[in-house]
Amino acid sequence: MEKTHWKKNNDSNFISGEDLISGLKGLKPEMVVVIEKFNDAESFDQKKQSKIVVSALYLKEVGGNSLYKPVILNKTNAKFFVKETNSDFVDDWLNKPVIVYAQKDARHGHVVRFKKYVFPVLVANSDEFKKCKTAMEKSGYTIDQIRQKYQVTTEVEALLNAK
Numbered sequence: 001m002e003k004t005h006w007k008k009n010n011d012s013n014f015i016s017g018e019d020l021i022s023g024l025k026g027l028k029p030e031m032v033v034v035i036e037k038f039n040d041a042e043s044f045d046q047k048k049q050s051k052i053v054v055s056a057l058y059l060k061e062v063g064g065n066s067l068y069k070p071v072i073l074n075k076t077n078a079k080f081f082v083k084e085t086n087s088d089f090v091d092d093w094l095n096k097p098v099i100v101y102a103q104k105d106a107r108h109g110h111v112v113r114f115k116k117y118v119f120p121v122l123v124a125n126s127d128e129f130k131k132c133k134t135a136m137e138k139s140g141y142t143i144d145q146i147r148q149k150y151q152v153t154t155e156v157e158a159l160l161n162a163k
Contacts, residue, residue, distance in 0.1 A: 013043070014056065015071045017110025020102035025068050030101040032117055033067070036060040038090050043072065055090065062097050071100070071112050080114050122150035124159050133160055 012019075020029050041056035056070035071077075073090075081093045097117040102110040122129055128150070135141040143160065146152055152160070 013041070013069060015059075015067065015069055015100075015112055017102040017105065017108070017112050020100070020112065021110050026065070027067065030099055032062045032097055033059040033100050034062060034095045034097055035090075035093050036066055037094070038070075038073070041070065041072075057090075059100060077112070077114055084116060119147075119149060119151045122146070122152050122156050124156050129156070129160070136160060 015027065020027050020031075023029070035057050037058045039056055039058075040053050043052055043054045044050070045052045055073040057073050058066065058070045060066045081090075081098075082088055084098065085092050085096060087093070097119075098114045099117050100112060100114055103113040105111045120128075122132065132141070132146050132150070136143075136146070143152065143157055146160065
């Protein structure tokens with residue numbers, strides 16, 4: 001028997017740290033994602049008691065589906081992306097893999113944060129290596145396409161390119 005979470009029908013417009021922790025609707029406490037798109041969205045500021053406009057980031061799991069609602073871009077997360085991409089422009093942040101996770105926070109319970117994603121190392125003769133070799137030989141994949149998913153050493157690159 002599956003239990004019913006209290007937030008099932010009490011869902012805010014934006015992803016929160018608690019949403020990630022609770023794991024509802026495909027969310028997980030830590031996920032590898034890319035920013036798929038962004039736009040301005042309306043929110044409500046409790047302190048000012050008025051509507052405000054915020055930047056909404058729409059995320060997509062790497063190799064998976066789009067998340068069902070966006071994340072609000074705040075200063076802390078913006079500083080991370082600026083440092084990670086060397087750009088102040090959100091357009092330059094699109095399609096860069098990062099990890100979104102729920103960080104414990106004394107005032108808010110859990111908050112949404114991002115951290116650097118490091119590609120896995122491609123190991124010679126592993127299952128992943130064999131798939132990459134086949135993709136290069138039969139489907140015309142290039143080493144640059146492989147580098148978009150894996151860290152490739154010069155030795156492994158030579159093995160991939162060997163006939």
